[in-house]
Amino acid sequence: MTLKELNFFYRLSDNPNVSQIANEINISQSAISLAIKSLEKKLGESLFDRVGKKLILNERGKYFKELTYEHFIAITDSENIFKKNKLAGKLNIAASKTIANYMMPNIYYTFLSKYKDVKLDINSLNSSAIVEQILKGSLDIGLIETSFDNPNIIKEKIIDDELIIVTSDKDAPKKSFIDTIDKKWILRESGSGTRDIFMNKLGILAKDINIFMELYEFDEIKKILIKNKDTITAISKVAVEEELKNKQLFQIKLINIDFKREFHLIYHKEKNKNKLFVTFKDFIESQLIKNKNI
Numbered sequence: 236m237t238l239k240e241l242n243f244f245y246r247l248s249d250n251p252n253v254s255q256i257a258n259e260i261n262i263s264q265s266a267i268s269l270a271i272k273s274l275e276k277k278l279g280e281s282l283f284d285r286v287g288k289k290l291i292l293n294e295r296g297k298y299f300k301e302l303t304y305e306h307f308i309a310i311t312d313s314e315n316i317f318k319k320n321k322l323a324g325k326l327n328i329a330a331s332k333t334i335a336n337y338m339m340p341n342i343y344y345t346f347l348s349k350y351k352d353v354k355l356d357i358n359s360l361n362s363s364a365i366v367e368q369i370l371k372g373s374l375d376i377g378l379i380e381t382s383f384d385n386p387n388i389i390k391e392k393i394i395d396d397e398l399i400i401v402t403s404d405k406d407a408p409k410k411s412f413i414d415t416i417d418k419k420w421i422l423r424e425s426g427s428g429t430r431d432i433f434m435n436k437l438g439i440l441a442k443d444i445n446i447f448m449e450l451y452e453f454d455e456i457k458k459i460l461i462k463n464k465d466t467i468t469a470i471s472k473v474a475v476e477e478e479l480k481n482k483q484l485f486q487i488k489l490i491n492i493d494f495k496r497e498f499h500l501i502y503h504k505e506k507n508k509n510k511l512f513v514t515f516k517d518f519i520e521s522q523l524i525k526n527k528n529i
Contacts, residue, residue: 240274241307243267244282248300251289323352324511329368330378331428332453333396333471334498335359339378342522346515353511361451362428369503375512377501378519380428380471391500394523398433398494399472401484404464410488413440418467419447421456432496433469440492460484469494498523 246256247267257264271290275281282296292300330339336359343355360368365377369388380396402418423430430449434441447466450456453474460466461483478484500519506512 236274236277237270238307238311240270241303242311243270244274244296245300245304245307247271247283247290248292248296251283251286251291253288253290322350322511322514324509325354325356326375326511326515327356327358327373328376328378329358329360329365329374331362331365331380332359332423332451333380333429333474334378336453337471337473338498338523338526339519342519345522346518350514353515361424361426362431363426366501369501372503375502375506376516376519379499379501380496381431382497382499387504388501389504389506391520392497393500393520394498396496396498397472398429398469398496399475400467400469400487400489401460401475401479402464402467402487403461403484405482405485407485407487409486410490412490413437413492414443416467416487418445418465419463420444421448421450421459421466421468422446423453423456424449424451427451428496429469429471432494436492436494457484 243256246260247253250256253264253267257267271283275283278299280295280299282293282299283290284293285291328343329335335357339357343357347353347355358374362379362381362383365374365379366383366385366388368374369377370385378393384390400416404418407418422433425431434444437444448459450459453470456468456470457475457478460468461478467487475484479486500516502512502516
């Protein structure tokens with residue numbers, strides 16, 4: 236069944252005069268008759284009684300209308316849904332741990348509060364998993380902490396960040412060389428942006444790191460650090476702002492090494508840049524910049 240056939244059917248069910256319907260929608264009477272015959276053939280039932288030049292809805296036609304009219308209205312309304320509201324739909328988003336836990340929650344909330352017809356499927360993955368999902372087409376937008384290049388992915392810088400070295404040992408030196416720190420390193424798992432940036436910046440010095448544990452969550456790492464003064468980690472500064480302020484953790488500045496990095500928004504180069512996608516992408520960028528300047 237086509238929408239055109241159904242449209243003619245419902246019109247004739249209200250007005251049996253074929254010529255009047257034809258004049259109203261500027262189409263020939265024969266075209267209407269052919270459409271109705273096609274519909275009846277598909278259903279295997281006659282829906283109208285032919286009385287002179289009129290088509291009178293019969294008992295089977297009345298039953299068919301009763302069962303289908305509400306669905307027809309819903310379908311025809313859906314044809315215009317994106318004409319009325321371009322900011323309706325669902326986006327699949329994933330952010331790496333630092334961004335997901337410490338930057339995005341309020342941004343997601345504010346956007347959804349502003350655009351009521353939008354749904355966000357939100358995930359938290361490590362950076363390498365996000366890149367993989369973008370390449371597969373499983374994600375619309377990814378937010379990652381690591382730097383990489385792939386010809387099939389568009390990468391846009393959204394904000395600067397810095398990894399810092401922290402411990403709960405308040406007596407630890409305020410400055411140190413990396414290879415003179417005699418503590419157990421608690422790091423994120425391989426594949427995380429934080430871990431990759433840290434190890435890549437160290438280069439050959441990475442061999443001097445005593446990696447005691449690897450964990451997936453920053454909160455777990457911070458809990459261990461706070462309870463054990465002989466532990467240490469590399470972590471985004473934004474992730475430990477509260478602990479530094481409360482003097483639960485203390486920064487050790489490394490001599491001759493810094494861990495500046497960039498956060499990136501990524502998407503597949505073939506991604507359709509519809510209004511919802513562009514609006515959300517621009518909103519993320521503007522909010523991150525705004526929050527940084529507060």
